[in-house]
Amino acid sequence: MAIAPHPTPVPTRAAAVTASGRPGSPLGADRVRLTGGLLHDWQRRNRTVTVPHVVREVRGAGNLDNFRRLADPEVGDYRGRYPFLDTDVYKTLEGLAYELAREPEDAGEADAQAVARDFYEESVALIERAQRPDGYLGTFYQSPQSPKKPWQDLSWGHEMYNLGHLAQAAVAASRQLGDRRLLDVAARFADLVVERYGPEGEPAYCGHPEVEMALVELARETGDRRYLEQARLFVERRGAGTLEHTIFAADYFQDAVPLRELGSVTGHAVRMVYLAAGATDVALETGDAALVAHLERLWDDMVARKSYLTGGIGSRHSDEAFGDRFELPGERAYAETCAAIGTLQWGWRLFLATGRADVLDHLERVLHNAFAVGLSEDGAAFFYDNPLQRRPDHEQRSGAEKDGELLRRAWFGCPCCPPNVVRWMSELQDHLAVADDDSLTLALYASAAVSSPAIDVDVETDLPWHGRVAVHVRRATDDPATLVLRVPAWADGAAAAVDGVAVPERPTDGWLRLTRAWRPGQTVTLDLPMPVRAVTAHPHLDAARGTAAVLRGPLVYCVEQQDSPAPVDDLLLAAEDVPGLVADDDHPWHVLRGALAVAPPAGDDPYPPLGAPAAPATDRAHVALVPYALWGNREAGAMRVFLRLS
Numbered sequence: 001m002a003i004a005p006h007p008t009p010v011p012t013r014a015a016a017v018t019a020s021g022r023p024g025s026p027l028g029a030d031r032v033r034l035t036g037g038l039l040h041d042w043q044r045r046n047r048t049v050t051v052p053h054v055v056r057e058v059r060g061a062g063n064l065d066n067f068r069r070l071a072d073p074e075v076g077d078y079r080g081r082y083p084f085l086d087t088d089v090y091k092t093l094e095g096l097a098y099e100l101a102r103e104p105e106d107a108g109e110a111d112a113q114a115v116a117r118d119f120y121e122e123s124v125a126l127i128e129r130a131q132r133p134d135g136y137l138g139t140f141y142q143s144p145q146s147p148k149k150p151w152q153d154l155s156w157g158h159e160m161y162n163l164g165h166l167a168q169a170a171v172a173a174s175r176q177l178g179d180r181r182l183l184d185v186a187a188r189f190a191d192l193v194v195e196r197y198g199p200e201g202e203p204a205y206c207g208h209p210e211v212e213m214a215l216v217e218l219a220r221e222t223g224d225r226r227y228l229e230q231a232r233l234f235v236e237r238r239g240a241g242t243l244e245h246t247i248f249a250a251d252y253f254q255d256a257v258p259l260r261e262l263g264s265v266t267g268h269a270v271r272m273v274y275l276a277a278g279a280t281d282v283a284l285e286t287g288d289a290a291l292v293a294h295l296e297r298l299w300d301d302m303v304a305r306k307s308y309l310t311g312g313i314g315s316r317h318s319d320e321a322f323g324d325r326f327e328l329p330g331e332r333a334y335a336e337t338c339a340a341i342g343t344l345q346w347g348w349r350l351f352l353a354t355g356r357a358d359v360l361d362h363l364e365r366v367l368h369n370a371f372a373v374g375l376s377e378d379g380a381a382f383f384y385d386n387p388l389q390r391r392p393d394h395e396q397r398s399g400a401e402k403d404g405e406l407l408r409r410a411w412f413g414c415p416c417c418p419p420n421v422v423r424w425m426s427e428l429q430d431h432l433a434v435a436d437d438d439s440l441t442l443a444l445y446a447s448a449a450v451s452s453p454a455i456d457v458d459v460e461t462d463l464p465w466h467g468r469v470a471v472h473v474r475r476a477t478d479d480p481a482t483l484v485l486r487v488p489a490w491a492d493g494a495a496a497a498v499d500g501v502a503v504p505e506r507p508t509d510g511w512l513r514l515t516r517a518w519r520p521g522q523t524v525t526l527d528l529p530m531p532v533r534a535v536t537a538h539p540h541l542d543a544a545r546g547t548a549a550v551l552r553g554p555l556v557y558c559v560e561q562q563d564s565p566a567p568v569d570d571l572l573l574a575a576e577d578v579p580g581l582v583a584d585d586d587h588p589w590h591v592l593r594g595a596l597a598v599a600p601p602a603g604d605d606p607y608p609p610l611g612a613p614a615a616p617a618t619d620r621a622h623v624a625l626v627p628y629a630l631w632g633n634r635e636a637g638a639m640r641v642f643l644r645l646s
């Protein structure tokens with residue numbers, strides 16, 4: 001039995017975003033439980049491996065000691081280089097709130113939960129004790145060794161970024177466990193921020209957006225509208241150019257122009273998508289249709305011109321930033337794991353605001369590729385940046401093969417990604433379904449037991465490996481209810497049936513709406529064809545010109561050197577070879593097997609004359625293509641998503 005510490009109110013287990021949007025309200029852990037399949041496996045791995053690993057690393061890195069030492073100077077100096085290391089604790093706590101509220105499925109999960117509970121209790125006590133009487137909380141600036149005073153450096157201080165992650169952890173603890181201790185701490189800190197930077201205060205904002213979406217959630221959980229107004233102010237003020245910038249230009253901070261005038265996503269990618277997520281949250285609560293429309297334009301532009309095939313964002317390593325439109329080099333993709341999570345956060349809110357199925361199609365792409373690749377198959381190592389190509393001599397920031405280390409690393413000096421993965425894995429169920437009084441919308445597919453006001457269903461699917469989704473009606477009312485099923489754009493020729501009889505309805509705008517007087521025992525099947533397919537790149541996407549990549553359903557594939565007898569750089573992808581790539585369902589990764597032509601370079605001349613004949617194919621090689629999310633789990637070697645066209 002999961003113990004909810006100090007359960008003053010009853011936990012609602014409500015979803016991470018408790019907005020009511022156009023398609024309905026998200027169903028939380030009280031209404032959606034993963035029951036099998038890939039996402040269930042991910043969540044179980046998170047619970048049993050990633051959480052204990054991250055807890056151990058956070059302890060070892062000194063993040064908790066930074067809280068402890070404020071009361072006990074014997075503990076030593078502030079540890080770590082950055083002023084935002086408290087957030088690693090907060091993000092972990094956010095995930096733990098969910099995990100402590102879940103029933104363990106076996107003894108292994110119960111053991112892991114005990115580790116999580118110790119960390120949770122110790123952390124909450126330390127956080128409560130570290131808060132200053134005026135509400136301020138940030139162990140870096142509270143440290144006597146701090147080179148600056150609180151609020152002296154809004155550009156780089158991350159103080160409200162810290163508050164944002166604290167508030168998100170606090171809201172999760174309140175909803176999942178009924179534990180309001182962190183909520184009280186977060187509210188006191190937020191009150192201080194409202195006093196300093198509220199309607200009557202200094203018109204300033206934090207260099208790293210994040211607090212905006214957190215304040216909206218804090219308003220939802222506490223009912224205090226001042227926090228929503230504060231979030232709105234932060235969104236509206238940004239772009240005044242008041243953040244001091246010495247290293248990077250103002251657009252790094254999204255501070256060159258107001259968000260409403262921004263023509264395209266820009267600057268530091270994580271900052272940008274966190275800001276956009278917060279702005280979408282504000283618009284959801286204030287009903288600001290113009291802001292939603294603008295955010296849709298920014299989203300569409302990002303998806304079409306600034307996203308990798310994997311859904312990853314950010315192509316510039318120097319400032320972890322978006323590049324220009326179509327500046328998307330595969331081997332230099334930054335595509336930070338946190339930026340994928342920020343995209344999931346923004347996209348989910350945008351879906352709630354608009355009901356757009358294509359936004360979810362993109363989220364599905366991000367989830368199964370740009371996000372999933374950030375974690376090793378065993379659950380205890382992480383990529384920070386996620387390139388689409390690795391040359392034999394490639395240096396990957398998070399994966400340099402030092403001292404025989406594997407490709408992914410156990411931890412980082414700036415460990416923003418690992419605890420971010422923990423919390424998102426814990427919250428997967430919150431982002432699958434929405435409902436209102438007479439409809440249930442299945443937004444993303446996973447095997448799950450789902451309850452909603454109008455209808456309860458059990459969803460069964462083996463996606464992303466196979467394209468069948470079965471929805472078994474478990475409970476229905478006497479009134480007609482609408483089951484709304486997303487038909488992904490990749491599923492050309494999708495077909496649906498109720499109890500084996502094809503339905504007359506056709507999908508509109510990516511949604512299949514089935515309104516019936518449902519009866520328990522009925523089964524809706526949705527067959528989503530997922531043949532192997534290949535795509536090329538837009539002519540302006542120079543880095544991928546003359547290449548093509550292989551996909552199946554939502555999955556992007558790649559070739560790792562160990563699965564090809566010829567150098568991966570010499571493999572050619574021809575349209576006629578694509579149908580010959582067949583999924584091997586006996587392999588745990590369902591790799592695609594087939595034969596591709598091999599064409600080594602004709603010579604060493606780096607710049608042969610225009611018109612010189614291309615090197616002919618000399619051979620054919622039997623290769624395996626692995627899901628991109630799973631690359632780098634064996635020996636290190638070259639890897640390519642985009643293969644040369646024949």
Ligand SMILES: [Zn+2]
Binds near residue numbers: 338339384415418420
């Ligand atoms: Zn990160």
